[in-house]
Amino acid sequence: xxxxxxxxxxxxxxxxxxxxxxxxxxxxxxxxxxxxxxxxxxxxxxxxxxxxxxxxxxxxxxxxxxxxxxxxxxxxxxxxxxxxxxxxxxxxxxxxxxxxxxxxxxxxxxxxxxxxxxxxxxxxxxxxxxxxxxxxxxxxxxx
Numbered sequence: 001x002x003x004x005x006x007x008x009x010x011x012x013x014x015x016x017x018x019x020x021x022x023x024x025x026x027x028x029x030x031x032x033x034x035x036x037x038x039x040x041x042x043x044x045x046x047x048x049x050x051x052x053x054x055x056x057x058x059x060x061x062x063x064x065x066x067x068x069x070x071x072x073x074x075x076x077x078x079x080x081x082x083x084x085x086x087x088x089x090x091x092x093x094x095x096x097x098x099x100x101x102x103x104x105x106x107x108x109x110x111x112x113x114x115x116x117x118x119x120x121x122x123x124x125x126x127x128x129x130x131x132x133x134x135x136x137x138x139x140x141x142x143x
Contacts, residue, residue, distance in 0.1 A: 033064040039095060047099040056103050060110025062092045071116035082115050086135055089113065093139035105140050 027041075028034045034042075046053075067085045096105045111118045115132060 036091075039092075043095045043099040053100055053103050056096070056100060056105050058096075058105060058107035060108040061112050062107075062110065063088045063112045065112060068112050068117040069115060071119045085113070085115065089136065090139050096140070107136070107140055109136070 027038050063085050067081060067088065069082070093105075096103070109120065114120060
């Protein structure tokens with residue numbers, strides 16, 4: 001997600017064939033990640049239309065393309081940033097907490113939601129896996 005009020009840079013995933021519009025596309029652009037404003041409107045609408053939701057299944061891929069590192073790491077994803085991945089996950093969790101405070105959110109990790117693209121976090125083999133699962137648990141179940 002990006003803030004369309006401040007910047008229209010870097011919101012289209014590499015290889016999408018799309019270029020950033022000037023002025024920014026306030027409610028999104030085909031082949032690009034959604035702006036924060038659009039996500040907020042979507043959550044608001046769903047919460048308004050379905051205030052009684054008590055369980056929500058989230059199938060993963062919360063994080064945009066090209067944020068997770070390639071495995072093994074390559075220079076093909078120069079914008080990859082693990083902290084940004086965690087920040088986006090926290091931002092999505094905040095939307096669920098804000099609009100569905102009493103619902104149980106059951107989420108899975110998609111191919112873009114872990115430190116390495118298409119690589120599930122494996123606690124027994126990677127030192128980053130335990131913090132990754134801990135972060136997901138904290139964001140979705142304790143905040």
